[in-house]
Amino acid sequence: MTETDVAERKRSGDIPLHGPEGFEGMRRAGRMVAECLDMLTEHVKPGVTTEYLDRLAFEFIRDNGAYPACLHYRGYTKTICTSINHVVCHGIPNDKPLRDGDIMNVDVTLILDGWHGDASRMYYVGDVSRRAQRLCEITYECLLRGIAAVKPGATTNDIGAAIQTYAEAERCSVVRDFCGHGVGKTFHASPTILHYVEPAYNVVLEPGMFFTIEPMINLGRPQVKVLSDGWTAVTRDRSLSAQFEHMVGVTETGVEVFTDSPKGLDKPPYPLG
Secondary structure, eight states: OOHHHHHHHHHHOOOOOOOHHHHHHHHHHHHHHHHHHHHHGGGOSTTOBHHHHHHHHHHHHHHTTOEETTTTGGGOOSSEEEEETTEEEOOOOOSOBOOTTOEEEEEEEEEETTEEEEEEEEEEOSSOOHHHHHHHHHHHHHHHHHHHTOSTTOBHHHHHHHHHHHHHHTTOEEOSSOOEEEOSSSSSEEEEEOSSOOTTOOOBOOTTOEEEEOOEEESSOSOEEEOTTSSOEEETTOOOEEEOBEEEEEOSSSEEESOOOTTSOSSSSOOOO
């Protein structure tokens, strides 16, 4: 989501609130997207192409009665996004083999019975450097801290503060150009979820709100640029970037995560075999 999208969300002020039927629909969609990410785990290894991973994801989604939400979305031609090393988000799958030492985010969104499931995880390709592992660990902790801030009466800036405070204390930076978003029957809705504090935008959380929390954390500076393909966002200083994403709902007492891994594969390294 771009800064223009953020401005549109600010103007709209229209945030859907969902009841039990919505929660059940999002549980089903969230579980399926998590199962898709689980399925890909054993295939992420040196020499494998992201085009192959994209095909696996497409087949899994269609075989399970869902539809890949990113396919043909605003002209995007693939099922998943594969963002490697200094790619922040929206990396396009291609026929270039993964290399030993790469880190990669895989972002999957699908539509099941009208409900969107949206989540992403980091994967290690072979033997990954300690600094790359540390970045992934910090980013995952940012996600957990953001989720822990969600409850009725809290605000979107509580989420941003939890993420920003931890990331910057670990000498990393939070990407500003992209953010989380409302989700449900539509792919992108209100509220906007910034992963940093923005006094000009602060929404009170209410039961029935659904949204993603998806911090993008850089080892270097926060600035990014979008390549000529119109999608791939990279760090301007070529520093490593990592991202994790969960889809959550605000409950009467706290938060429900819709996209937890059924196999416990939420954070690398993942067991082999």
